[in-house]
Amino acid sequence: MMELIFFVVLSAILLALLLLWVSSRPPAPWKNLTGIQLVDLIESFHLSLPSVLMAARIFAVEDWDFVCQTGGKKLRELFLRERSSLALSWIRATQSQVARVLRLYRLAARVSNQARFASEAKILLSYSAFHLSCGVLKFLIWFLGPFQARRTLDATLALTEHLVRPTVDLLAGLESVRLNDIRRRWEQMPA
Amino acid sequence: MNLKPQPRASLNFSSPELLRVLDDLKRFTLDHLPNDLARLVCLASMRDYNTGQYHHEGLASQNSLGLAAAAIDIGHREIFEQVVLLALENLVNELDRYFAAMGQASSDARRFWEENEPYRVLVPKDTDAIARTLFISNTKVALAVLGARAAEASPHARQFA
Numbered sequence: 425m426m427e428l429i430f431f432v433v434l435s436a437i438l439l440a441l442l443l444l445w446v447s448s449r450p451p452a453p454w455k456n457l458t459g460i461q462l463v464d465l466i467e468s469f470h471l472s473l474p475s476v477l478m479a480a481r482i483f484a485v486e487d488w489d490f491v492c493q494t495g496g497k498k499l500r501e502l503f504l505r506e507r508s509s510l511a512l513s514w515i516r517a518t519q520s521q522v523a524r525v526l527r528l529y530r531l532a533a534r535v536s537n538q539a540r541f542a543s544e545a546k547i548l549l550s551y552s553a554f555h556l557s558c559g560v561l562k563f564l565i566w567f568l569g570p571f572q573a574r575r576t577l578d579a580t581l582a583l584t585e586h587l588v589r590p591t592v593d594l595l596a597g598l599e600s601v602r603l604n605d606i607r608r609r610w611e612q613m614p615a
Numbered sequence: 616m617n618l619k620p621q622p623r624a625s626l627n628f629s630s631p632e633l634l635r636v637l638d639d640l641k642r643f644t645l646d647h648l649p650n651d652l653a654r655l656v657c658l659a660s661m662r663d664y665n666t667g668q669y670h671h672e673g674l675a676s677q678n679s680l681g682l683a684a685a686a687i688d689i690g691h692r693e694i695f696e697q698v699v700l701l702a703l704e705n706l707v708n709e710l711d712r713y714f715a716a717m718g719q720a721s722s723d724a725r726r727f728w729e730e731n732e733p734y735r736v737l738v739p740k741d742t743d744a745i746a747r748t749l750f751i752s753n754t755k756v757a758l759a760v761l762g763a764r765a766a767e768a769s770p771h772a773r774q775f776a
Contacts, residue, residue, distance in 0.1 A: 477700055478745055487703040491756070494707075495763050502759060506752040514745055 435560055438553075462592055469528055469610050474518040474584055479577060482510050488571040504569050511570035515558050518580070522554060522587050528610060529591040535606050536598055547590060554583040636678050636686035643673070645690065649716050651698050652709040658691040659737045667740050691739045699750045707757045714761070722765060729758045 466473055481487075491503045526547070533539040557580040564573040595603060645654045661669050669691070674683035701709065714721040728734060734754045738747045 472743065475743075475745070478749065481700055481702075482745075482749060484702065490702070490704045490707075491760070494760050499756070499759055499763055503756050506756060510745070510748055510752055513748060517743075517745055 435556055438556060462596075465592060465595055466525070466588075469607060471524055471528065472521060473525075473588060474514075474521050474581075476581055479514055479518075479581065482507060482514055483570045483574055483577050485571045485574065488569075507570050508565050511565050511573075512562060515561055515565075515580075518584060519555070519558055522551075522584055525588050525591050526551065527613075528606075529594065531610060531613070532591065532594050532598070532606050535609065536594065536602055538594060543590060547587065550583055550586045554580065554587060557583055632678075633682060633685055633689075636674060636682055637689055639677075640671070640674060640686050640690050644671075645694075650709050650712050651694055651701075652706075652713045653716070655691075655694045655698050655737050656713070658687060658694060659739075661687050662691075662740075664736070688739070692742075695737070695739050695742065695746075695750070699746050699753070701753075703753060703757060703760075706753055707760050710754070710757050710761060725758065725761055725765065728754075729762060 463473065487507075488503070491500055495503075529547070533544075557576060561573055561576045561580055564570075564576055595606070598606070645657065648654050648657055658669075661671050663670065669684040669687035670680075671683055671687055674686065678686075698706070698709070710725075714725050717724050732751075732755070735751060738750060
């Protein structure tokens with residue numbers, strides 16, 4: 425039990441430090457693209473971004489409060505079971521979506537010769553922090569339920585944005601010829 | 616959220632013609648329904664269970680079949696997106712109003728929904744798995760809340776309380 429507590433505390437400290445470092449530099453504006461254009465750019469590679477609205481709904485404390493006020497133990501148990509399962513599915517889907525976006529980043533950076541050590545190292549660290557954050561989130565869901573995990577969810581969403589941002593920045597800055605070349609190679613890659 | 620219509624080569628989803636048909640659908644059909652859940656049920660009922668193709672006699676008689684189907688498709692996704700993001704309390708209220716509009720058959724309908732889960736067919740085609748599961752899960756819990764309320768309110772339950 426002591427080892428488990430030690431692991432959780434150590435993970436939390438490490439996660440906080442990584443988050444602090446990753447978010448130390450204010451993000452650059454996304455090349456004058458609107459939110460819809462950003463989503464369209466990502467979706468043009470048949471990728472989807474994790475849904476913040478959906479996450480907010482799944483982890484919503486107000487829904488839990490409503491169930492606690494309205495129903496008995498059986499209803500609370502049903503709701504907790506449903507939402508915990510959904511929250512875990514959301515984490516798995518988010519991990520898979522982020523992994524695909526980073527795969528596209530690797531391809532885009534290689535084709536456009538824009539790979540830089542500092543930015544690659546930062547992405548690697550962000551990715552490690554993201555997985556750590558997902559691990560902590562799963563742990564909290566298993567032991568406390570999704571409604572006690574709001575802060576960790578916010579940290580996970582912030583890291584997700586940090587991981588998606590370089591890919592969008594990179595793609596948005598490319599000429600259409602190069603972009604089409606990346607799109608063609610992306611479509612040839614196995615899913 | 617990945618709920619927007621899947622791109623199709625033959626249709627422009629922001630064309631004025633399509634927006635006009637969508638507006639007609641809203642004004643002449645959807646706006647007359649009591650709430651978003653009723654609109655969702657109505658739109659899903661315009662879809663063929665086997666092929667997933669939408670069909671609306673009135674819209675198709677004045678427009679091409681493809682245009683009418685695309686307008687219903689967009690309308691269906693828009694309403695679904697609103698319903699899936701409802702707070703649980705609001706969804707319970709939506710369901711309550713939807714069943715209440717049926718009058719005497721309301722408790723039978725609620726029980727039928729609880730036992731047979733017909734709400735599963737309300738999800739638009741190609742909706743992402745998380746949105747689909749969230750909708751089904753929320754509806755299941757909302758029905759359980761209504762069921763618990765009905766049990767509390769029934770004279771039989773009160774007698775043995």
